[in-house]
Amino acid sequence: MKALLVLEDGKTFEGISLGVTGNTQGEVVFNTGMTGYQEILTDPSYAGQIVTLTYPLIGNYGINEDDGESRDVQVRGLIVHETSDMPSNWRSRKTLHAYLTEKSIVAIQGIDTRALTRHLRGDGVKMGTITTNETAEEAISRLQASPRYDSVELNRLVTTENTYLWNRQSTSPDVYDPTSKPTEKFRVAVIDCGVKYNILRSLALLNCETVVFPCTATHAEILSCNPHGVMLSPGPGDPSHLGYLVETVRRIVGIKPIMGVCLGNQILGSVFGSRTFKLKFGHRGSNHPIKDLNTGKVYITSQNHGYAVDPDALKDGMEVAHINLNDGTVEGLKHKELPIFSIQYHPEASPGPKDSMFFFEEFVRSFT
């Protein structure tokens, strides 16, 4: 069946429907990774977005039962050049199309993803819609009537409803009993703005059980689990909606070691006087080079962010620790005295390179 991708500027691409029929809207962004589509689809940081995968053939290794990064598909829609309906991998259980259909995702294939990506890169990301039952004009008027990506706080939609526990035995969230003793050597409190399971898995491998709190939890609730450290999770959306979270974190500074990932980097930036700005087309992919300013080392990193921290306003001992080698933007912060640091990219990988996994070890070392 025919499907249309219509952008807010009127640019229209005609393709073929993938997943379910109907319509969907969101911010259209692109990811340049060549593997990892299952992880991308289930990454809560893509909430509210329609993701274009620039690699031209997607679905070759199918969908399996263990590579999900959250409890569900999180993207608003998916754009690919071509899908494979004959997956080849020992863990594959279904095709990409079957998975999208099961999860009621509206997607489109058969469009020139290279032209689309060049348009977004040249002109910046923009709102867009995929439809199988409207004309381009109808789709545009519906799009104009729907809220813009930046205008809503998405974190409350993707955060956990109840506080939960994750340890080495977990494959999905376990029940958290506030009166229980820690099951591992260390306990980390995670503030969930859209956490990926591999952050919890990576910490579990380092003898940390994690207690995952909703992003609206108070600092008293978070500290009541008596954690060795506090992790600020990644998450979708414009961080300027999260003033309440900045206040929560401000009250934890100086009390516990803090590590921030992605959105967590932006939150820490705001706690230490800075603000964020929107990048033209964001950083999304598995091959972004960053430089660690302390060691001079370069890592290839997994990235997924549309906002960056303004380095100029940082104060109270917070410094830029890593920069992106493509555009020079801030990719990490480190406090001069306190055990507080953050990474704008994804040390947990999944998808992407594992070059920077050691930051979890650095975090755990600050507990003792």
Place this chain on the structure above:
Amino acid sequence: MPLDTSLKRVMVIGSGPIIIGQAAEFDYAGSQACRALREDNIEVILLNSNPATIMTDLDMADRIYIEPLNVEFASRVIERERPDGLLPTLGGQTGLNLATQLAEAGILQKYNVRLLGTPLEAIRKAEDRDEFRTLMRSLGEPVPESWIITDEAQLAEPASSGIWPLIVRPAYTMGGSGGGIAHNIDQLTEITRRGLALSMRHQVMVERYLQGWKEVEYEVMRDSNDTAITICNMENFDPMGVHTGDSIVIAPSQTLTDREYQMLRSASLRIIRSLGIEGGCNVQLSLDPHSFRY
């Protein structure tokens, strides 16, 4: 990594003939190296036996010698040109072997030529199958059961191990020429005899033959600051058992999930770091199509 300004004139060993194990990508890599050196105003002296390559085009190097790639001719070029450095790591197996021989013959020392890129010690560690296997074990990287054979009498052990088929690979030959697959003791003896004769070091490795496993490669680069990246990965269309030269290879891999892709990428980076390679390196791995074993 900053530019080393003590280098004014560098000799590059070219790719030589294009055959299995010495394929056209070396011409491409060598041409890029010549271009990169000249971009930094370094004079490039090129030695290559194959005039039908891109790198021997007139505008690729400052002076081009189309001569046999052996110690005799290379020494004469070095004597005449007196380069500050020798870059052998972009000419495939031919370049590596020639650099090793030039160093062992004392030519590099005599004319005060610095060997650029990967140190000889690292090349030796990667090429010597016994040393490589020991290093992999110390890294915790899985390697198939194998035996180093320098003498036919040593075949008793693999022949009685109960592991068949076995593959015989001569050390230091291009594309593993002279090797083969043995299903019984007679084949094992015959292939080993042939392999020993062809090996520069009179050494072959006999190992478990991973028939049917996926064949995956990573092109890896590392600099002296220990920054290491993968340029790409590749997946052979046919599994282990079909020679690469009879098959096609696809970049990037097509049937690896991100978890498998990153597992093998991390392994490739651990290997290049442990070898101390400075420059490019091709890491070949094999992955069980039904588990995470590699």
